[in-house]
Amino acid sequence: MSRVSDYAYINARLRARIGIMRSSAIIDEMIKAPNLVEAVAKLDGTRHQHIAEVYRSTGDLEAAELSLIEEQVQSCRAIVQYLPSGSSSFLTVLLEKTEIENLKTAIRVWYSAAVMGHSISSRSRYICRMLIVHPIDYDRIINASSYQDILSAVSGTPYRDVLSAFNMERLTSEGLFPLETALDHLWFRNLQDAIDRLPQVDRKLASSVYDVDVDLKNILMLVRYSYYYHLDGKELASVLIPMGYIAKAAGKRSVLQSDDPISALKEIVQRRYPQIIDEIEHIRRTADDFTTMEENARQIMLIEKYLGERRQKAYQRLLLGKPFSIGVVLSYFFLERQEDSLIQAVLSAKSYSWDEGKIREALGL
Numbered sequence: 001m002s003r004v005s006d007y008a009y010i011n012a013r014l015r016a017r018i019g020i021m022r023s024s025a026i027i028d029e030m031i032k033a034p035n036l037v038e039a040v041a042k043l044d045g046t047r048h049q050h051i052a053e054v055y056r057s058t059g060d061l062e063a064a065e066l067s068l069i070e071e072q073v074q075s076c077r078a079i080v081q082y083l084p085s086g087s088s089s090f091l092t093v094l095l096e097k098t099e100i101e102n103l104k105t106a107i108r109v110w111y112s113a114a115v116m117g118h119s120i121s122s123r124s125r126y127i128c129r130m131l132i133v134h135p136i137d138y139d140r141i142i143n144a145s146s147y148q149d150i151l152s153a154v155s156g157t158p159y160r161d162v163l164s165a166f167n168m169e170r171l172t173s174e175g176l177f178p179l180e181t182a183l184d185h186l187w188f189r190n191l192q193d194a195i196d197r198l199p200q201v202d203r204k205l206a207s208s209v210y211d212v213d214v215d216l217k218n219i220l221m222l223v224r225y226s227y228y229y230h231l232d233g234k235e236l237a238s239v240l241i242p243m244g245y246i247a248k249a250a251g252k253r254s255v256l257q258s259d260d261p262i263s264a265l266k267e268i269v270q271r272r273y274p275q276i277i278d279e280i281e282h283i284r285r286t287a288d289d290f291t292t293m294e295e296n297a298r299q300i301m302l303i304e305k306y307l308g309e310r311r312q313k314a315y316q317r318l319l320l321g322k323p324f325s326i327g328v329v330l331s332y333f334f335l336e337r338q339e340d341s342l343i344q345a346v347l348s349a350k351s352y353s354w355d356e357g358k359i360r361e362a363l364g365l
Contacts, residue, residue: 006083006084006087006324007083007323007324007325007326007328007329008324009082010079010082010083010328010329011323011324013082014079014329014331014332015328017332017336018319018328018331018332018335021335021336021339022335024046026042026043026046026048026339027339027342027343027346027365029042030042030043030343030347030350031346031356031359031365032356033350035353036061036350036351039346039347039350040052040056040064047071048068048071048343050071051064051065051067051068051071051343052064054067061347061348061351062125062126063125063126064347065126065344065347066126066127066128068340068343068344069098069102070128070130072098073095073098073128073130073132075336076091076094076095076098076333077095079091079329079332079333080092080095083326083329086197086198086199086202087198087202087326089194089197090194090195090197090198090202090206090326091329091333092133093187093190093191093193093194094191094333095132095133096132096133096134096187096190097187098132099132099133099134099136100159100183100184100186100187102127102128102132102138103136103138103141103154103159103183104176104180105126105127106127106138106141106142107141107150107179108176109123109124109127109141109142110141110142110144110150111171111176114144115171124142127142134154134156134157134159135156135157136153136154136157136159137152137153137154138153140153141153141154146168147166147168147171150163151163151164158186158190159183159186162179162182162183162186163179165182166179166182178238181238181239184241185241185242188214188241188242188243189242189243191243192243195207198326201322201325202325202326202327205318205321205322205325205326205327205330206326206330208314208317208318209311209314209315209330210243210244211243211244211245212244212310212311212314213311214241214243214244214247215244215245215246215247215272215273216273216276216303216306216307216310217241217307218240218241218244218246218250219246219265219273219276219280219303220300220303220304220307221239221240221241222236222240222246222250222255222261222262222265223262223280223283223300223303224300225239226261227262227283227296233256233257233258233261234256236256236261237256240256245272246265246268246272249268249272250268253267253268255268262280265280266280266281275306276302276303276306279300279302280299282299283296283299283300305364308364311334315330315331315334316331318330318331319331342363345362345363346359346363349362
């Protein structure tokens with residue numbers, strides 16, 4: 001089949017949906033709504049109407065937010081069926097990210113009860129039980145009486161091998177951070193493999209987005225984990241995403257073995273991402289100095305803002321680029337989740353009675 005036949009139908013449908021999203025004033029109308037009930041009402045007549053229905057029937061905002069995740073899963077799976085095999089496999093990997101986050105949430109709920117002794121009766125209701133990509137018995141995880149029960153709950157999935165490297169003793173002493181990092185790294189490995197399997201045109205487009213995305217995330221992690229949590233070189237290597245330019249350059253230049261990794265990172269950042277070198281220059285090593293920590297947090301927010309802007313521009317380029325490629329699919333995937341995140345953030349802010357100005361400031365709108 002030709003690339004035109006591969007992408008013509010689904011891209012036409014997605015461009016129409018993108019047009020509706022772009023012309024919609026739903027976020028602005030929700031922000032202007034005087035209260036949570038009125039904000040939810042703005043979802044009527046949109047693709048998110050089910051969220052409004054769930055909230056009105058339950059009065060439970062978290063239940064409504066769970067329905068948003070379920071909508072995302074259903075939307076992605078509906079798109080996958082119209083794509084050629086390589087592209088559908090790639091999009092399935094993107095959907096696995098949602099599944100991994102859901103799995104981590106279920107494990108956190110179990111950990112909270114099994115290790116911390118907390119009540120989980122209310123929190124366990126807000127975990128997505130539907131099939132996302134792989135069959136996972138979430139209820140068995142939540143109610144696990146042993147770590148072996150959790151391994152059994154993910155039997156037959158790619159997550160079994162990752163989780164089997166841990167045990168109850170290790171989780172009790174180290175917490176969930178190493179396990180969650182291992183799951184994240186599994187996803188990035190799968191992402192890289194999926195990108196490598198794409199046809200040349202699609203591979204180039206996907207790499208142009210995700211290589212930069214990973215680079216900026218690695219920069220942020222190096223800042224946070226070296227300056228805030230003071231991890232040593234070996235520990236930093238374990239959290240760094242093994243993908244993209246920054247990770248390779250950091251390895252070649254022994255950045256992680258430096259006494260001051262951020263200073264050692266500056267030359268690499270200057271070469272590839274000069275737009276954020278000022279922010280990197282202003283970040284200082286700190287322990288308990290509140291003023292320095294506050295300034296570092298501000299610089300990190302600026303880097304995160306640049307990441308968001310860079311990501312937005314990258315997907316815009318994809319949308320305006322080759323018409324019969326995976327670019328339109330990726331752009332829709334990004335824009336859909338961006339809108340969903342904003343809706344979730346506005347609803348949460350309204351539940352705390354934030355005014356319009358405070359919401360816009362928090363969202364950068």
